[in-house]
Amino acid sequence: MTFAKRILLIGAVLPFLAAGPAFAGDRGSKPEAVALVKKAVTAITASGAAKAYADFTDKANTTFHDRDLYVTVYDTTGKCLAHGNNAKLVGKDLLDAQDADGVYYVKERITLLKSKTSFWQDYKFSDPVTKKIAPKSTYCEKLNDTAVCVGIYK
Numbered sequence: 007m008t009f010a011k012r013i014l015l016i017g018a019v020l021p022f023l024a025a026g027p028a029f030a031g032d033r034g035s036k037p038e039a040v041a042l043v044k045k046a047v048t049a050i051t052a053s054g055a056a057k058a059y060a061d062f063t064d065k066a067n068t069t070f071h072d073r074d075l076y077v078t079v080y081d082t083t084g085k086c087l088a089h090g091n092n093a094k095l096v097g098k099d100l101l102d103a104q105d106a107d108g109v110y111y112v113k114e115r116i117t118l119l120k121s122k123t124s125f126w127q128d129y130k131f132s133d134p135v136t137k138k139i140a141p142k143s144t145y146c147e148k149l150n151d152t153a154v155c156v157g158i159y160k
Contacts, residue, residue, distance in 0.1 A: 034075035039156040046077045059088035105130040119153045
């Protein structure tokens with residue numbers, strides 16, 4: 007292999023190596039988010055909302071916490087019923103919560119919930135791994151009058 011080809015190869019591979027663990031499976035994927043939502047819906051149906059919501063909010067419960075994936079549940083008024091990354095949000099009316107760009111992401115989620123049985127939603131939120139605001143895409147499914155959601159960080 008010529009020197010020029012080696013340099014080109016290094017230039018093509020280096021960005022992926024520099025990206026580090028994000029490419030090593032340290033991040034949740036869209037299919038994993040969908041699967042975790044389905045697991046959460048099954049848990050609510052099987053165990054009841056109170057037990058399931060407590061399990062979702064308990065960070066030590068690895069059934070519903072996987073790397074940067076965690077479950078959140080909101081009702082149609084914007085009240086947070088479960089939050090796998092921040093238990094302090096449970097019970098709070100978050101309808102007027104805004105992301106870093108001023109997007110009313112809970113209000114948008116509730117609007118989508120009223121017209122769809124499942125959906126993806128994009129906004130910005132604090133990444134539990136980096137502790138920085140990051141683009142997030144969240145998958146939600148309607149269950150009765152709630153949105154059961156899991157998001158991925160981009």
